Amino acid sequence: MSSNRAKRCLIVTAVEAERDAFDRGVAQLPEELRTSVTLLVGGVTAAVAAAKTAIALARAPYDVVVSAGIGGVFPESGQLGDLLIAERIIAADLGADGPEGFQSVEELGFGTTVIGALPLDALKAVGGRDAVRGDLLTVSTGTGTAERAAWLRTRYPGAVGEAMEGYGVAVAAAQFELPIAEVRAASNLVGPRDRSAWRIGEALSTLTAAAAPIVEGLLR
Template sequence: MLPLIVVATHAEAERLLDMNARVIVSGVGVVAAAMATARALQEQNAGLVISAGIGGAYPSSGLLPGDLALSSQIVQADLGAWDGERFLDFDGLGLSILPDAPHAGRFSTWAAAPEVARRTGARLGPLLTLSSVTGSLETAASLQERFSGALTEGMEGAGIAHAALLAGVPVLEVRGVSNAVGPRDRASWRIPQALAATRRGVAAALEVWEELGG
């Protein structure tokens, strides 16, 4: 079974089409990503799902544009409720994304992720998924406080991970860093470097996958 690579945009897909994997473009956002991944897995099973793309890095991560981040955990970071200034996640609310089991939207990732990180020099840590891109340092700091060690944010990873979980397929998120999370400063973005980093991470993941007998 070929691995399935899910990206949000055609620009991200273009760098990956020559790889030994099935590549689909989901559209932007957690719902679009979940639906596209679920449909793709129904059409053709996969032994590994890779959520790939570019994203912003949190200031405390130490990551710079062109660096690479891999998921130790994929977190649906805006799933919960606000009680005044206090955010309550699903654990605190006693809710679950699954109908018959507790699950707060924090998804475990592929067990071979540390080996991929070792080969690429990537940082390994929690990658956050949000429906709206963070636009202030204050919000970035709040997210970093809530999710210790958070490296990057994107808009699709948790949706892809949710679909993979329901299908019983391991998942990995790969993010090439294009910018710092915070005020929107497009002049500072480094998209070509981020796309190159994403390709490097995906290539290493596929290499490890093949070596493990995938």
Template sequence: MNRTLIVTAVTAEADAVCAGLMGSWSRGRTRLPAGPANLVSPDWDRQLLTTSTLGPYVGRRRGPVTVLAAGTGGPAAAAGAATALAVANASGQPFDLVLMMGVAGGFRGWAEIGDLVVAERIVAADLGAESGLDEEPPAATTRISELDRNLGFHSTGAPTHRAGDGRAGAEGAFLTLDDLGLGSSTARPDPELVARFGTVLDATGRRIVTGTVVSVSTVTGTERRAAALTERLDPVAEAMEGYAVALAARAFGVPAVEIRAVSNPVGRRDRAAWNLPSALASLRMAAAALVAHPEGLVAVAETVTSSGAGQGAHNGNGVGPHTG
């Protein structure tokens, strides 16, 4: 039986996932939809939710699945995921799969509140460098030296662009790690895994969306930034930890997939427009589907047939996957 590490940011997300793992869909507790989605591992009902010590972290475990609330943001998520993977390797019980699960903002036109998103591409949207100026800075009160002025600085301290210096066309540009030659700002989950989870999650009855999920350090709070991200990356959802967890998993040679439940639209920050209960309910249903489906977490890899693995992830209204 494959061992899976599920990483969330906060305890509320981990609680929702654990509620799903406890088997509200398990045999004898709730009616399951007719068909293959109601095939549950015979041993699953006998598994109890227990604590699992992972170095300085404490996770919750049921059967082959361990859930860890690692903390908010990329650094915390990477530290938690890497520690859990290292401890599991040292104990001789390595994880075979890492899932990043949690709530996220959805980009309008792609993902709405309550939808489930499976990332086809995970992009660190603000990891890189800005290039050029998109507007004149406010007037400064400090003086600069004549040397600085001769080097091309305004009295405000901002560098000027001389004609023909090749920088004027890059005003407001963003340079990724790829552009800078410092690695890659993108992680790409295995397409077969993305398709597999898209199929599995379809059992929830929720709308399933696949596409680019951006990882940010600062959550978008303006329509201007949402539009800029859309123009540059065409994402379906925004979260904070996916890229970091994917890199931690890659360091240990373990495949990773990001699954998100949409809690709010990306754009102007408006807490009144958020619906965390709906998103957490979707997250719980996603976790339940993963353990209830024969191609979910309780299944060994050999049970994934060639026909099942070849099915593309889709959303609930029959629209094909968004590739971003």
């Protein structure tokens, strides 16, 4: 990171509700840290998020990028309201299918589907609950069946959750040689789609609680 200017952090969320939740946490920070944070609504899906993140990075200098929001948690890994922190960001369904099974873009020889993430080691717990660390999957179609969830867990045994934008934000950050972190507050379980069981409000509260320690850990 540059030593001749203040560190700057770009936080990318998919939607305004996530941005607002994170902003409520940032508002609790000292002014010198608040002014070093830019919040961007990057849109839904990896492609849209990648494009908007790249535009933002081209327009202003940053030192670190964070993909933040809510997402799904695998029941074996955590529970609703938990904060999920990526150790790796993986494009889980980017590739080709066929009689021999799914092959990732990486296996096809066309690039990489795995990007390493900042571990945010200082962030141990949020709201009295331990943070959950592991691989965060980026999917183009949200999981809605037990069969799909089982396939993802078999293929990616280190996965703790899924969302739709992390890999796109990470690819954009990589183009500018910037470190990337991804955090997700668990709003639903990865598996059969049941909107009545979602806990979006609780997840947004977790995101608010995590915002200040995330920024402090990155910029101090």
